[in-house]
Each structure stands twice: as structure tokens, then as C-alpha cells.
Amino acid sequence: MSRIVAVFFDWAGTMVDFGSRAPVMAMEQVFGHAGVPVGEAVIRRYMGQAKREHVIAILSEPEIAARWRDARGANWTEADVDALMVRLEPAMRECAGVCRDLVPGAAGTAASLRARGIKVGSTTGYTRTMMADIIPAAAEQGYAPDVIICAGETAQGRPAPLMLWKAMVELGTWPASACVAVDDAPVGIEAGRHAGMWTVGLAGSGNGVGLPHAQFTALDRAERVSLMQPVIGEFVEAGADFVIESVADLDLAVAAIEQALRSGAQPGSAPTLFLGELVA
Numbered sequence: 001m002s003r004i005v006a007v008f009f010d011w012a013g014t015m016v017d018f019g020s021r022a023p024v025m026a027m028e029q030v031f032g033h034a035g036v037p038v039g040e041a042v043i044r045r046y047m048g049q050a051k052r053e054h055v056i057a058i059l060s061e062p063e064i065a066a067r068w069r070d071a072r073g074a075n076w077t078e079a080d081v082d083a084l085m086v087r088l089e090p091a092m093r094e095c096a097g098v099c100r101d102l103v104p105g106a107a108g109t110a111a112s113l114r115a116r117g118i119k120v121g122s123t124t125g126y127t128r129t130m131m132a133d134i135i136p137a138a139a140e141q142g143y144a145p146d147v148i149i150c151a152g153e154t155a156q157g158r159p160a161p162l163m164l165w166k167a168m169v170e171l172g173t174w175p176a177s178a179c180v181a182v183d184d185a186p187v188g189i190e191a192g193r194h195a196g197m198w199t200v201g202l203a204g205s206g207n208g209v210g211l212p213h214a215q216f217t218a219l220d221r222a223e224r225v226s227l228m229q230p231v232i233g234e235f236v237e238a239g240a241d242f243v244i245e246s247v248a249d250l251d252l253a254v255a256a257i258e259q260a261l262r263s264g265a266q267p268g269s270a271p272t273l274f275l276g277e278l279v280a
Contacts, residue, residue: 004261005174010123010188015103016100022095026095027088028040042064045057046058051085059080089129100134103247104246121145125158126151149163159191175196177197179198182202182247184202189240199267200253201240201242202245204246205245208231228245242272242274244277249275
């Protein structure tokens with residue numbers, strides 16, 4: 001049996017929706033409807049946060065705030081955020097329903113962890129409503145985590161550790177130093193660090209590169225690594241213990257964490273280590 005007691009996965013860009021496309025599609029739709037179009041780069045800058053916090057972060061950018069004021073005749077308010085969220089909930093559900101395929105290797109990775117006695121949990125920046133169609137679709141594809149903590153179900157979202165701690169409580173798993181947080185966004189790595197867990201960043205499948213699976217895998221290795229380099233840098237800055245390309249490589253990180261636990265090491269005690277395709 002493993003020394004690791006639980007692994008907590010993010011959802012979009014980590015276990016489903018290679019490239020984390022759904023939030024971009026939904027945000028573009030909602031801000032466009034409000035008369036203040038927002039580009040993909042701005043949307044991706046705050047990926048991983050709870051969606052209300054994500055909306056506020058976008059509106060708080062000086063250029064976006066100025067364009068909102070020009071288009072709407074006044075500075076944005078919390079009431080405007082409320083109105084955007086009313087439209088974002090169904091838009092996210094619709095877009096997530098389109099982008100609901102599992103990341104290749106996700107189901108097998110979860111099954112492998114369970115076979116070793118490791119519990120599988122999850123947290124997400126999506127609300128429970130946004131997840132309504134994703135959860136059963138993932139289960140049909142072979143992935144059903146033991147617990148799912150959604151945005152709004154704790155007092156604060158990422159980078160606070162509260163969702164991860166709530167997931168630990170519901171699973172009855174401890175200590176945090178025997179748990180692992182896996183995420184495609186630096187803010188998720190920060191949450192894992194704050195929670196006292198081992199952290200694994202995914203450089204290829206998520207928000208940082210932002211390409212669909214077919215387009216990403218069509219690139220040669222040098223092109224893929226080049227696209228991942230800035231993402232890797234962000235994970236290093238966030239303090240990730242390990243960085244891999246996708247969850248298909250998680251067994252490498254699990255083996256490294258088990259070895260670290262046997263030696264008495266703690267999360268965050270060593271420089272970031274790159275595994276798999278990133279060092280091939």
C-alpha cells in the first residue's frame with residue numbers, strides 16, 4: 001500500500017477538457033453579450049479561481065474597467081458581477097457539456113491510485129450547477145472521484161486551501177503531508193502549498209498552453225516543450241514540487257513522492273522536479 005493517502009485533482013484542464021477551453025468560451029460569450037468583449041489571454045490569466053472571483057479579476061484590469069465604463073456609462077459594480085454570473089452559470093454548463101471528454105490517461109490514473117489504496121478526491125473553480133453535466137459524463141467515461149468540492153462551498157476559493165481541506169475532511173484523510181494536489185493552474189498549486197500538500201503541476205493539458213488534445217499532440221516534441229516552457233516557469237514560481245505534461249504521467253510523480261516520504265521529506269522542501277516528457 002502507498003504512503004500517499006489521497007490525491008486531489010482539479011477538473012478542467014486536469015481530468016477533463018484538455019486545453020481548458022470551456023471557461024474561455026463561456027466568458028467570451030458572457031462579456032460579449034454585455035458589450036465588453038474580452039480576449040482569451042485576459043480570461044486565461046485568472047484561470048483556476050472560483051468563477052465569481054475570476055469575473056471580478058477580469059473587470060478589475062484597468063483596460064477592461066475603462067472599456068466597461070465607456071460601454072456601460074458607469075464603473076462596474078457588484079450588481080454587474082451578479083448579472084454576469086446569472087448568464088455565466090448556464091453558459092458554463094453549456095460549454096462544459098461540449099468540452100467534457102476526459103484527458104487521455106485520466107481514468108486509468110484514477111484507477112491505478114485506487115488499486116494502491118489511495119483515495120481520489122477533487123476540487124474545482126466551477127460551481128455545482130456548472131458541474132451538473134460534467135460529473136455524470138466523467139463517470140460514464142470511467143472517472144468518479146470520491147468527493148467533489150465546488151466553488152462557493154467554502155468561504156474562500158483558490159489560492160486559499162479551504163476546498164482542499166474540506167475534501168480531506170469529507171474523505172477522512174490526513175495528514176496533509178501525505179496528500180497530493182494536482183492542478184493545471186498556478187493558483188491551484190498555491191492552494192496545495194497552503195494546504196500543506198505535495199503539489200504536481202500539469203504543463204501540457206491545461207490552461208497555460210490552451211490547445212485541444214489533437215492540436216497539441218500533432219506538434220513535434222520540440223514544439224510542445226517550447227509551448228510548455230513559460231507554463232513550467234509559472235509552476236516553479238508557484239512552488240510546485242513536480243511538473244509533468246499531463247495526468248497520464250502522474251505515476252512518475254507518485255513514485256517520486258513515495259520515495260520522498262520514505263526519506264522523511266516534506267512538501268515544498270526541494271526545488272521543482274520535472275518528470276517524463278519534460279526531461280526526455
